Amino acid sequence: MEKTMQLTLKVWRQKDATSDGSFEEYQLDNISEGSSFLEMMDILSEKLVAEGREPVAxxxxxxxxxxxxxxxxxxxxxxxxxxxxxTCQLHMRHFHDGQTITIEPWRAKPFPVVKDLVVDRSAFDRIIQSGGFITGRAGSAVDANAIPIEKQTADHAMDAAACIGCGACVAVCPNASAMLFTSAKLTHMNSLPQGRAEKDRRTLAMVSTMDGEGFGGCTNTGECQAVCPKSISLDMIAQLNRDYTVAQTKNFFQPVL
Ligand code: FES
Known part of the structure; x- marks a missing residue:
């Protein structure tokens, strides 16, 4: 029989970007261990609505x-x-009956809180916009093997492309560094022949945008890799640093239009 649990939740509540926030405490009963974490949050919101209170965003x-x-x-x-x-793939069986769980939004200056647990991650979009594309004609889909690519290279690019841009790497980093995210976005394009034409310009532009958005520098604490839900490796940051050094050396920078 499926077990149920009683939980105490301490949830960050914040009305909007300019208001101060604080933790509020809630009790939940009969949470099935088979529920996902977000289903548990849905149950909390339904309970709050039934009580005439504002659900958690x-x-x-x-x-x-x-x-x-x-x-x-x-x-x-x-x-x-x-x-x-x-979080959406996390299940309540990893928690225990009677547990107190503290739930907060990402804490990083470039990700301002919009409301409760919702943060604005458009800084990531702007990093991608500054270089995350190729200028070759894409046209219609071509045969998968039209451009021969070594398996090792294809695997490396696919590992980088697994990044879902959630921002956990920034949230956990004491410097709020976006190096793991930016390096993954760069690596999956810089590694493949289709992305090599703009490699230097892309690297300089995306790193420049990353810095301009207020993300901190990387000091190799490695926490980003530890919390990444897609297991993006610190090797990507090493590759970014190599690509950046080469691009700077070539003094190649031209603004991306
Ligand atoms: S809702 Fe969790 S990855 Fe989409």
Missing amino acids: FDHDCREGICGMCSMTIDGIPHGPENATT
Whole structure:
């Protein structure tokens, strides 16, 4: 028989971007261990609405670990206690009856709180806009093997492309660095022949935008890799640093139009 649990939730409530926020405490009974974390949050919101109170605002979309929207810090860890797992894929069986769970939004200056647990991550969009594209004609889909690519290279690019842009790497970093995210976005394009034409310009532009958005520098604490739900490796940051050094050396910079 499926077990149920009683929980105490300490949830960050904040009316809007300019208001001060604070934790509010809620009790939930009969939460099934088979529920997902977001289903548990839905039950909380239904309870609050039934009591005539404001439900908790939180981001979510796919609930399948694909979109990167479900940004919550659970007991101090972005996406909670399970390795390589987004909040939406986290299940209540990883918690225990009587547990107190603290739930906060991402804490980073470039991700201002919009309301409760929702933060504005458009800084990530602007990093991608500054260089995350190729200028070659894409046309219609070509045969998968039209451009031969070594398996090792293709795998490396695919590993980088697994980044869902959730921002957990920034939220956990003491410097609020976006190096893991930016390096993943750069690596998946810089590694492939289709993306090499703009490699230097892309690298300089995306790093420049990242710095301009107020993200901090990387000091190799490695926490980003530890909490990344897609297991993006610090190797990507090493590649970014190599690509950046080469691009700077070539003094290649031209503004991306
Ligand atoms: S809701 Fe899409 S990754 Fe969690």
